[in-house]
Amino acid sequence: MSVAGKTRCFLLLLALVVCCSTARAQDIVLVANKSVQVSALNDADLRAIFTGEKTRFADGSRALPVTLKGGAAHEVFLRKHLGETPDEFRAQWRKAVFTGQGAMPKTFDSEAAVIQYVATTPGALGYVSRISPQDNVKSLATSK
């Protein structure tokens, strides 16, 4: 194969790797503190927990939602599991705060910070992209 041909192949392979990484980065996973006993949550439960309607898991233990401030994983999670945009999600929590009816969930700038908080906080439940390191946390399955 000529040098030009090898270069073309390399660039094609690189583009393929980048595309796959991007797709995987936007593929999110639900993470929880290892104290959380449930192993799966459906969208209805996720919506209830992340909108403040539910504060407990099915077994009665406390559910503490944690969110990202923004980014692809945040948008994908909200769209896929809550059916909301980031603006709708933010408006809903602002209404709860400014009417005295709720407190905003903990919010972090980075997935690493989410993982660290979830790992050290009993009952914490968050979401990160699948390629993020998930040390010391438990992954939960999700269903419709």
Place this chain on the structure above:
Amino acid sequence: MSRRVPLLLLLCISARSLCAQDLSGIEIHGFVTQGFLFSSQNNYLTMHSSSGSLQWTDGAVSISDSLTDKLRVGIQLHMNQLGQLGGPNIQVDWASADYRVNDRFGFRAGKVKTVMGLFNDSQDVDAVFLWTLLPQSIYPNDNEGFFLSHLGGEVYGRLPLGHRVGKLHYDGFAGESYLPLHGGYIKQIGDAGLVFTTAPGGTTYGGDLRWEAPLQGLLIGASADIQAMDGTAPQGSLHLVPFLSAYYYVQFRKGKFYLAAEYNDAPSRASITLGQTVVPIPVGAHAWYAMGSYQLSKKIQVGSYYSCSVDTGLEPGLAVNYSKDWVVSGRYDFDSYFYAKLEGHFLHGTALGYYGSTNTNGLKDNSNMLAAKIGFSF
């Protein structure tokens, strides 16, 4: 522009940096807005809007803390200037203890926001709405201080009914509510010669029930409130016989679309005693609105609503007995903190929002208005 705006903005920005530290569980949030109103004829909401008015400033700071995983306490301080209404004094918007026994039952006590209709408890939270002015037929800005909250308690909860039936959210409240001395009703009564130095008040109780249907995005509900009122002034007194105010509403969200409609029926019988004269004031107001909006892009939302209020006990053809408002609105979010709104009103009738003290030459039946706001919220 009011000097209070930069001060409030400074307070919010300072608190925002503290918020980032999340001082061991204490949460601090706030908002500040500055509005502008221009009307083609008449002066609206006690502002000299026919010349363009910036007398429209609003701000709040809330502080809350979870003492246990079931008990939360908090307070929100609020300042509101709307033309000649409100003022620079900081008021307690709400201050309460909230104990959530479980997801089906909780209670709050203190000064709590009153859940009535779709927007009563949040009508002063400008940041969560597309609209610069909510439909005045049901959420009058000049009297929001009266409807917004009460001193007392509230029970609330959520009852799942099964995957195919949906969920019920309930809210019941009881307590006392007061006419704010710097609010619209007291000003109107004062313009008639009865000047209160102590806020009239009375018992209020009621509830709200809303059904979150299995069809995602659909919400249907109803609220009811029984309100009484008494007050004494040097010149006379006010007496409001307990009356029932009912709200019925529906809301639907689907993707970028939002639709809502609401109806309010609030017949009341009040009387004002001035000296030896008793003046009965029967009010048979029927009010409703229908609204829709669309998220054009991540930063831009547009919408429109029609709002109508008619006193059916009086001659319906007279402009003083009805208020009908066509509105088009847009909102631009610069980021998750700053936003701007622009809104046009085509207002027919003079039943709502007009005061004799700012319209000494009388009122024209119709007026067009431009309302704008910028806001900061965290």
